[in-house]
Amino acid sequence: MKYRTLPKSLYIKNRKKLAQKLLPKSLAVFHSNDILPTNADGTMRFRQNNDLFYLTGIDQEESILLLCPDFPDPNMREILFLRETSDHIAIWEGHKYTVEEAFEASGIENIQWVENFDGVLNTLMALSDHVFLNTNEHLRAAVQVQTRDARFIKTCKARYPLHQYHRVAPLMHQLRAVKEKEEIDQLQVACDITEKGFRRILSFLQPGVTEYEIEAEFIHEFVRNRSKGFAYEPIIATGKNACVLHYIENKETCKDGDLILMDVGAEYGNYNADMTRTIPVNGRFSERQRKVYDAVLRVQRGAIDILRPGVNIQDYHKEVGLIMQSELLGLRLLDQTDIKNQDPKWPAYKKYFMHGTSHHLGLDVHDVGTMHEPISPGMVFTVEPGIYIQEEGLGVRLENDIVIEEKGFFDLMRNIPIEAEEIEDLMNK
Known part of the structure; x- marks a missing residue:
């Protein structure tokens, strides 16, 4: 992998946490994502299913995980299935996991090729009462393409109609919402790469530069630091474009006197940063721009002070609304x-702040995790207030990524410039 992988001890721990939440005599099944087509014989870049990755660290297509914690034979309680490689695949696609490499990545001892999956599944189902299957149940998901998990649900229920089927997604949401130290370390790397990109822009930006040139500067810095690239489609919005919340055309020229809003983040090891900064194209805030900017910064800091263990997210958003x-x-x-x-x-x-202030962050940019239960230590949230004044063509948003701790918070973006004076000083060096 291009990125530095996390130790297999993390994935062993994650599987144990899930096993403790399963019913007696349960079997849980997780499939990798598909490689999706574009046109003709083209394909999109592979992106692993985050639940499978969270439980195994395996970053390869056509992978399957079976967990059967109560099976009589201990060797059959965790089984990982991989695509068997060949000389032909090695020439055309490159290296695939060996059994030894997959064990070092995941800590799973029983590793088999996918050709054995149906036979092994039949053996485990014979001694299982409950079957936990995976679906995408993110609150914002609009699933239109059938996934490998969805295809398997149909075939499994047809083949084994008398088992008791359950949703594993709610359990995964609970687990993934609270990050382990290793995950926070990986998020920190993603944020540090994002910082490098932003500092590059501070010395690059001037009137006449285009939004797409700024995008190019970011991607250059991200990839040269072992990132696959952007964690999400970047928003590089100058002037009135900043008032379009999901502006992604990135095609306009930056003008003297305008602000530019940049909502970007680097991916690293499948974990994601999510940063927004708004800076003056010419290196100096106007008086009006500075007042709006400082107001947004005060709201952000007030919001961060509210984020504490035990706080309900819905109540939090109401309190931030009062500050705004x-x-x-x-x-x-x-x-x-x-x-x-x-x-x-x-x-x-x-009218001027129409979106939410925070969302979970992790393997997904809008990571899974309940928004209706109290905040817990180990959760990671964005904090991103904004003020958008359509009639002035002025939009300001500021966003940092925050780890919730027992008695406070830890700002993963603490080193990324955000004070107006520091931004102006850096831009005018």
Whole structure:
């Protein structure tokens, strides 16, 4: 792998955590993602199924994990199936895991080729009562393409109709929401690479530069530091484009006097950073830009102070909304009449701050994890307030990635410049 892999002890620990949540006499099945087509004979770059990766560290297509913690034969309680390689595959596609390499990556001792899967599955099903199958149950998921997991659900239920079937996704959401130290270390690397990209931009940006040239500078820095590239489609939005929340065309020219909003993050080892910075194209904030910028920064810091163990995310968002309301009053974007007449379901501040403040971060950029239960130590959240003034063509968003600790927080982006003075100083060196 291009990235430095995490120790197999992490994946052994992760499997044990899942096994403890399964019912007696259970079997859990996880499939890798497909390699998806583009056109003609083209394919997209492979991206591993995050649940399979979380449990094994295996980053290869056509892989399957079976977990059967109560099976009488201890050797059959964890089985990893891999695509068998050949000289032909090695020439055309490159190296695939050997059995020894797969053990070193995952800590699973029973590793077999996928050709053996059906026979082994039949053996395990004979002594299992409960079957846990995997689906994509992310709150924002709009699944239109059938996955390997989905195809297997159909064939498994047809072949074994009398077993009791269960969803494993809720269990995986609970586990993945709370990160182990090794995962936080990997997230830190992704954030550090993102920092390098941002600092590169501070010395590159000037009037006349295009949004796509900035995108190119980021990707250059990311890839040269062992990242596959962007964790998500980058938003490089100058001027009024910053008021389009998911602007990804990145085609305009940066003009003197405008701000540029950059929502980018590097991927590293399948873990993702998620950063937003808004900076002046000419290296100096105008008076109005600075007031809006400082207001957003105060909201971000107020939000971070609220994020603590035991806090409910829904209550957190309401409190952040009140902080934002106060700042918008100070900017004279709202007045007391607006607040008095507001719809409680869509408060007045939503005119200028219409998205949420935080989401889970990890193997997915919008990582799995409940948004309706109290925050726990080890969770990682973005904190990303913004103010978008359509009539002024002015948008400011600031975003850092925060680890929740027992008595506070740890900012994974603490070294990425965010104070207006520091940004101006760096841009004008």
